[in-house]
Amino acid sequence: MNRGPKKSPENGDLFAPRTDASIARDAPVRVDPDEDEDEDEDDLQHDETPPLPRRPLPRETELSFGEPVREFEYNGGIHLTDSILWCDADRRTDLSFISHAHNDFIGKNRRILATDKTVRIITRASGKVEALTSPYRRSFTLGPLTMEMHPAGHVLGSAQLLITRNDKRLVYTSDINPRQTATAERAKPIPCDTLVIPATYGLPIYRFPPREEVHQQIRAFVERCLEDKATPVLIANQIGTSQELMRLLGEAGFRLRVHRSIYDVAKVYRELGVSLPGSRRFAGTPARDEVVIFPPILRKHASIRKLRKSQTALVSGNAADQGYVFRHRVDAAFVLSDTADYEDLITFIIETGASEVYLSSGFIDELSADLRARGVRVYSLVKPEQLSLF
Numbered sequence: 607m608n609r610g611p612k613k614s615p616e617n618g619d620l621f622a623p624r625t626d627a628s629i630a631r632d633a634p635v636r637v638d639p640d641e642d643e644d645e646d647e648d649d650l651q652h653d654e655t656p657p658l659p660r661r662p663l664p665r666e667t668e669l670s671f672g673e674p675v676r677e678f679e680y681n682g683g684i685h686l687t688d689s690i691l692w693c694d695a696d697r698r699t700d701l702s703f704i705s706h707a708h709n710d711f712i713g714k715n716r717r718i719l720a721t722d723k724t725v726r727i728i729t730r731a732s733g734k735v736e737a738l739t740s741p742y743r744r745s746f747t748l749g750p751l752t753m754e755m756h757p758a759g760h761v762l763g764s765a766q767l768l769i770t771r772n773d774k775r776l777v778y779t780s781d782i783n784p785r786q787t788a789t790a791e792r793a794k795p796i797p798c799d800t801l802v803i804p805a806t807y808g809l810p811i812y813r814f815p816p817r818e819e820v821h822q823q824i825r826a827f828v829e830r831c832l833e834d835k836a837t838p839v840l841i842a843n844q845i846g847t848s849q850e851l852m853r854l855l856g857e858a859g860f861r862l863r864v865h866r867s868i869y870d871v872a873k874v875y876r877e878l879g880v881s882l883p884g885s886r887r888f889a890g891t892p893a894r895d896e897v898v899i900f901p902p903i904l905r906k907h908a909s910i911r912k913l914r915k916s917q918t919a920l921v922s923g924n925a926a927d928q929g930y931v932f933r934h935r936v937d938a939a940f941v942l943s944d945t946a947d948y949e950d951l952i953t954f955i956i957e958t959g960a961s962e963v964y965l966s967s968g969f970i971d972e973l974s975a976d977l978r979a980r981g982v983r984v985y986s987l988v989k990p991e992q993l994s995l996f
């Protein structure tokens with residue numbers, strides 16, 4: 607059976623295996639050569655996670671032969687046909703909607719369309735981009751297109767884009783999260799005719815427990831470590847999950863030391879009104895009562911390895927995959943994600959009422975079968991070069 611590209615579940619999860627598609631979407635840890643910290647800068651350059659072998663994908667035509675004209679196509683990124691609009695483009699375009707701050711191809715586009723929060727996060731280091739911004743739920747027009755951005759619940763500023771064209775309602779979104787997190791407004795399904803969405807955790811093994819339950823587990827882990835005089839090291843996405851942990855643990859009174867890449871994002875979160883108390887930038891050796899948060903790409907960094915005694919925990923939706931946890935050799939793993947699990951994803955898609963759904967990445971084949979069984983017409987929307995493997 608064919609599978610979709612096994613891109614990292616959790617867009618922007620640098621811990622996950624990466625394909626070209628996920629690299630295009632994930633913001634790498636920024637490296638500032640002027641920073642002078644007690645770190646081995648070479649380590650910053652490498653994600654040691656090997657990519658999984660690519661699997662062949664179904665040809666688009668197989669899924670769509672004889673169907674009506676498409677609203678979306680893959681053309682150097684996801685393109686709204688017969689328009690100037692791309693969505694999360696991974697090559698330079700005149701205008702691309704950028705759904706959220708994990709996308710680092712922003713600067714290559716002439717102009718971007720995004721929420722002001724997304725723009726603030728992605729320009730935190732460079733500061734320059736020509737952006738069209740709009741708050742959530744405010745309608746605007748671009749030629750024949752009427753558009754509106756709505757919360758996607760994934761990371762701060764993340765948005766779904768509702769496009770109305772010829773009385774047809776089209777929604778493009780990247781990862782969504784319909785559960786409330788500590789830092790982002792949750793996603794609600796937008797009634798539409800056509801939906802583009804990734805199948806990121808589109809397998810039944812990805813079943814996430816209630817967040818409050820996981821929060822308690824994480825707090826208990828941290829307390830246990832500190833009682834044992836070990837430094838708790840939490841490994842979490844640089845944008846999104848890290849800030850949720852900072853809020854959770856900071857508000858519980860723990861003192862945090864976070865890697866500068868996480869700290870820099872948190873600084874913008876704070877400026878945008880998110881409370882993240884009790885945290886400082888990681889430097890040197892943490893004190894006995896401090897909790898460390900590092901991004902996945904740096905989980906084996908020298909400054910972590912040289913801690914006298916530590917316990918490392920992965921915090922990610924990937925923690926639902928026992929094999930994944932085993933391969934990454936952590937002391938503990940907590941299933942906390944900023945992306946919908948399998949059930950939430952299916953429910954979300956069905957609740958939009960869309961009669962046609964384009965799956966843009968992830969477990970496309972598996973989710974397609976489940977959606978078709980519910981009467982939904984499903985297309986795959988992936989890079990053409992991946993089709994040549996077939």
Ligand SMILES: [Zn+2]
Nearest residue numbers: 617618708781
């Ligand atoms: Zn993402």
